[in-house]
Amino acid sequence: MDQNLETDAETLTKTLCGHLAAARFRDLSAAARREARRGVLDWIGCALAGSGHKTIGTLLAVLQEISGKPQATVFGRGLKLGLLDAPLANGQMGHVLDYDDTHMGGVVLHTSSPVLAALFALAERPAVSGADFMLAYAIGFEAGVRTGRTAPGHHKGGWHLTGTLGTIAAGAACAKLLKLDRQRMTYAMGIAATEAAGMQQNRGTMCKSFHAGKAASNGVLAALLAERGFDSTQEIVEGQRGFSRIYSDVAAPEQLTAGLGETWLIESNGHKPYACGVVLHPLIDAVIALRNHAAIDPATVSEISLRVHPLVLSITGVVEPSTGLQSKFSTVHAAAVALIDGDAGIAQYSDAKAADSTVAALRRKVKAQADDSLRRDEAYATISAGGKRHEVHIAHASGTADNPMSDAAIDAKFLANAAPVIGRDRAERARDFVQALETQPDMRGLTVLLA
Amino acid sequence: MDQNLETDAETLTKTLCGHLAAARFRDLSAAARREARRGVLDWIGCALAGSGHKTIGTLLAVLQEISGKPQATVFGRGLKLGLLDAPLANGQMGHVLDYDDTHMGGVVLHTSSPVLAALFALAERPAVSGADFMLAYAIGFEAGVRTGRTAPGHHKGGWHLTGTLGTIAAGAACAKLLKLDRQRMTYAMGIAATEAAGMQQNRGTMCKSFHAGKAASNGVLAALLAERGFDSTQEIVEGQRGFSRIYSDVAAPEQLTAGLGETWLIESNGHKPYACGVVLHPLIDAVIALRNHAAIDPATVSEISLRVHPLVLSITGVVEPSTGLQSKFSTVHAAAVALIDGDAGIAQYSDAKAADSTVAALRRKVKAQADDSLRRDEAYATISAGGKRHEVHIAHASGTADNPMSDAAIDAKFLANAAPVIGRDRAERARDFVQALETQPDMRGLTVLLA
Numbered sequence: 001m002d003q004n005l006e007t008d009a010e011t012l013t014k015t016l017c018g019h020l021a022a023a024r025f026r027d028l029s030a031a032a033r034r035e036a037r038r039g040v041l042d043w044i045g046c047a048l049a050g051s052g053h054k055t056i057g058t059l060l061a062v063l064q065e066i067s068g069k070p071q072a073t074v075f076g077r078g079l080k081l082g083l084l085d086a087p088l089a090n091g092q093m094g095h096v097l098d099y100d101d102t103h104m105g106g107v108v109l110h111t112s113s114p115v116l117a118a119l120f121a122l123a124e125r126p127a128v129s130g131a132d133f134m135l136a137y138a139i140g141f142e143a144g145v146r147t148g149r150t151a152p153g154h155h156k157g158g159w160h161l162t163g164t165l166g167t168i169a170a171g172a173a174c175a176k177l178l179k180l181d182r183q184r185m186t187y188a189m190g191i192a193a194t195e196a197a198g199m200q201q202n203r204g205t206m207c208k209s210f211h212a213g214k215a216a217s218n219g220v221l222a223a224l225l226a227e228r229g230f231d232s233t234q235e236i237v238e239g240q241r242g243f244s245r246i247y248s249d250v251a252a253p254e255q256l257t258a259g260l261g262e263t264w265l266i267e268s269n270g271h272k273p274y275a276c277g278v279v280l281h282p283l284i285d286a287v288i289a290l291r292n293h294a295a296i297d298p299a300t301v302s303e304i305s306l307r308v309h310p311l312v313l314s315i316t317g318v319v320e321p322s323t324g325l326q327s328k329f330s331t332v333h334a335a336a337v338a339l340i341d342g343d344a345g346i347a348q349y350s351d352a353k354a355a356d357s358t359v360a361a362l363r364r365k366v367k368a369q370a371d372d373s374l375r376r377d378e379a380y381a382t383i384s385a386g387g388k389r390h391e392v393h394i395a396h397a398s399g400t401a402d403n404p405m406s407d408a409a410i411d412a413k414f415l416a417n418a419a420p421v422i423g424r425d426r427a428e429r430a431r432d433f434v435q436a437l438e439t440q441p442d443m444r445g446l447t448v449l450l451a
Numbered sequence: 452m453d454q455n456l457e458t459d460a461e462t463l464t465k466t467l468c469g470h471l472a473a474a475r476f477r478d479l480s481a482a483a484r485r486e487a488r489r490g491v492l493d494w495i496g497c498a499l500a501g502s503g504h505k506t507i508g509t510l511l512a513v514l515q516e517i518s519g520k521p522q523a524t525v526f527g528r529g530l531k532l533g534l535l536d537a538p539l540a541n542g543q544m545g546h547v548l549d550y551d552d553t554h555m556g557g558v559v560l561h562t563s564s565p566v567l568a569a570l571f572a573l574a575e576r577p578a579v580s581g582a583d584f585m586l587a588y589a590i591g592f593e594a595g596v597r598t599g600r601t602a603p604g605h606h607k608g609g610w611h612l613t614g615t616l617g618t619i620a621a622g623a624a625c626a627k628l629l630k631l632d633r634q635r636m637t638y639a640m641g642i643a644a645t646e647a648a649g650m651q652q653n654r655g656t657m658c659k660s661f662h663a664g665k666a667a668s669n670g671v672l673a674a675l676l677a678e679r680g681f682d683s684t685q686e687i688v689e690g691q692r693g694f695s696r697i698y699s700d701v702a703a704p705e706q707l708t709a710g711l712g713e714t715w716l717i718e719s720n721g722h723k724p725y726a727c728g729v730v731l732h733p734l735i736d737a738v739i740a741l742r743n744h745a746a747i748d749p750a751t752v753s754e755i756s757l758r759v760h761p762l763v764l765s766i767t768g769v770v771e772p773s774t775g776l777q778s779k780f781s782t783v784h785a786a787a788v789a790l791i792d793g794d795a796g797i798a799q800y801s802d803a804k805a806a807d808s809t810v811a812a813l814r815r816k817v818k819a820q821a822d823d824s825l826r827r828d829e830a831y832a833t834i835s836a837g838g839k840r841h842e843v844h845i846a847h848a849s850g851t852a853d854n855p856m857s858d859a860a861i862d863a864k865f866l867a868n869a870a871p872v873i874g875r876d877r878a879e880r881a882r883d884f885v886q887a888l889e890t891q892p893d894m895r896g897l898t899v900l901l902a
Binding site: 055058059061062065066067068069071082083084157158159163190191193194195196197198199200201202203204205206207210211214221224225228229230231232233235236239240241242243245246249 | 510516610645653675
């Protein structure tokens with residue numbers, strides 16, 4: 001018997017979608033609401049900071065030529081584009097600096113760039129309340145992270161999860177914003193998942209952040225089609241030719257609904273103090289700690305020796321980055337700028353910094369060694385300088401669930417990201433809007449500040 | 452060392468793209484030109500025949516609401532949509548009846564729905580000659596089929612190749628129409644491939660033909676971005692996290708360039724006499740042959756026994772289809788309608804026919820058995836009726852490379868598909884246009900006939 005027939009039978013996907021369709025704002029925990037506020041604030045700052053990136057300029061040159069009805073705002077650009085095009089631009093600008101939030105709950109997923117870029121576009125049609133927006137955002141985490149858990153070999157297999165799971169997360173979030181029922185939520189997931197793509201092979205290129213934008217755009221389309229009754233399989237995740245089996249060498253479809261309703265996955269979202277992949281954060285913390293503690297002069301350094309989780313070297317192995325985008329995938333660059341500048345923010349990942357000769361010289365002195373016994377948020381660093389050796393151990397990198405950024409730190413990050421683009425006054429008004437997100441009657445009040 | 456850095460080094464993908472970028476119309480063989488003409492004619496007929504399908508109506512309801520500048524024609528609908536939206540609609544209508552061409556050269560790929568839907572949209576901007584159009588079309592086969600051959604486990608792995616490889620084929624074809632150089636052709640493939648999606652889990656649903664439309668739309672976007680210098684990896688096919696490795700459990704990257712320039716893959720394209728997957732064609736040929744030879748009354752049949760390639764049962768295993776789309780994935784439906792109607796055209800795959808009680812009764816008398824020793828284009832059928840047994844063997848199904856449709860049959864199929872939608876006169880003018888395709892100065896002369 002074929003697995004694609006419409007059926008009244010319960011499937012895992014329908015069970016999940018029934019749960020998502022039934023969820024109400026009052027079901028959100030206080031922690032989930034807090035993380036929704038923090039997530040929106042941090043992400044809009046990242047998007048604004050990314051809005052001037054040359055990658056976005058290239059994308060917009062094409063989209064402005066072909067896009068249509070100005071239905072949705074492109075952040076930081078004083079521009080509106082079509083309902084599928086603005087999410088593409090906003091999703092890509094949210095991720096282009098590798099500064100956006102990361103969920104580590106069994107997957108490594110930058111949920112907000114796909115999900116929020118999609119939701120902001122849909123929230124420019126009829127008025128959408130802050131509460132409905134927050135609920136839809138939380139639903140995106142449930143759909144994306146849960147689907148990811150059904151495919152344990154997905155990341156190792158070479159997929160960029162922000163592209164693949166991001167599409168599913170965005171589709172489900174949009175379906176929730178459109179208040180679709182269980183069947184149509186199931187269709188939205190079925191359509192979104194069958195659009196899901198993005199290869200790790202494109203790390204260090206413009207395509208990497210494009211995955212996030214495409215996920216947002218594809219998610220909007222999936223939900224709008226599902227709303228009209230455009231159908232799909234009832235078992236896109238668990239079916240014999242479904243997501244958990246074809247995007248992963250190991251399938252764990254039962255994970256889709258495991259512990260459903262017990263907690264909200266958005267509660268364990270993480271935010272980045274540094275503008276690069278989270279795998280680099282422990283070693284950056286370590287180098288900055290040594291710099292601050294021992295006042296090391298970079299010119300006197302003979303070696304920076306790192307001991308890190310094996311994933312660090314497999315993901316960020318670029319040794320001679322020539323562009324800012326490439327330098328985000330370079331362990332040696334991260335250590336070098338952390339020692340020279342004491343930071344790893346946007347300025348440390350510019351094209352100019354990647355080409356800087358002092359940085360390049362110090363990069364060549366960095367030795368990194370993989371250690372299976374370390375956690376992903378853990379690192380050791382030793383710096384040999386002026387005849388002395390300085391050592392440090394970071395147990396939990398900043399920005400992780402065990403060492404989260406404070407509200408004040410997220411506020412400061414937001415203002416630093418947003419103010420140069422939209423001005424200090426608008427940035428503060430945007431922050432105030434988000435602090436009272438759940439009582440806002442109309443999300444367009446925020447969008448207009450970000451234009 | 453990371454594999455994503457820009458490099459002057461030759462890669463397999465760059466070698467292929469250099470070849471594709473350098474190809475000229477005069478390099479096309481006479482057979483390739485003939486197949487390009489046949490392919491365009493057959494496909495525009497399939498698209499017109501599909502243009503009134505309810506799936507297309509649902510899709511267009513969404514696209515009309517959100518699409519923008521009317522830059523590209525939607526066939527058979529008297530409608531223009533945006534440059535990414537019209538290809539989505541036209542690609543889906545080309546594939547929705549499962550009546551479009553099939554390439555069996557190591558892959559099972561419906562090349563024309565993604566590629567031609569994309570090319571027709573781009574050919575509405577500046578004038579594009581028929582010769583340039585044919586060359587770009589042929590390039591689509593090279594990119595799509597060759598990439599497919601690098602991923603031998605791709606189809607078995609659960610992917611819908613018309614979605615995945617179709618995106619790559621469309622991206623390369625569009626890049627050729629835009630006359631991109633080797634580097635930008637490489638980017639176009641890198642962007643297109645990283646958008647490539649479509650799961651077999653969605654067979655029998657509206658998503659299946661959506662894959663073809665999405666492939667067309669994604670291909671256009673990839674080429675337009677690449678034209679502006681939007682970059683990607685240089686090794687999207689052969690890289691360690693590239694297409695051949697992550698979309699397939701077995702990788703054969705060297706197939707990307709094997710025999711490059713020796714022949715044109717478009718030469719071995721196949722066209723369908725029946726409106727369903729090619730795997731069903733041998734058994735339909737068999738049942739129709741018995742019906743014609745023995746004048747069997749379906750009411751007297753006690754059993755229809757089939758011996759078929761194993762793929763038939765794994766792909767088309769639906770036993771009780773309830774919609775026209777589902778019935779295209781039903782071996783038992785194919786045999787039943789072939790005996791009752793002596794055909795397997797559009798009418799035999801309608802919702803009404805799927806629900807017809809006479810058809811349903813006969814479907815229950817069909818027994819199909821897999822036989823590893825058969826080729827994919829081969830079948831045996833035995834019909835027991837009125838106390839007699841009738842047997843037949845089909846060595847090569849009609850519409851395959853070994854038993855191709857004649858030009859006259861393709862002409863007749865086109866007129867039958869097109870005339871009910873655009874009228875006999877326009878259909879004949881379209882056919883005449885395509886017969887002289889390589890001397891046409893402006894493809895818009897054809898597009899206007901198909902509106």
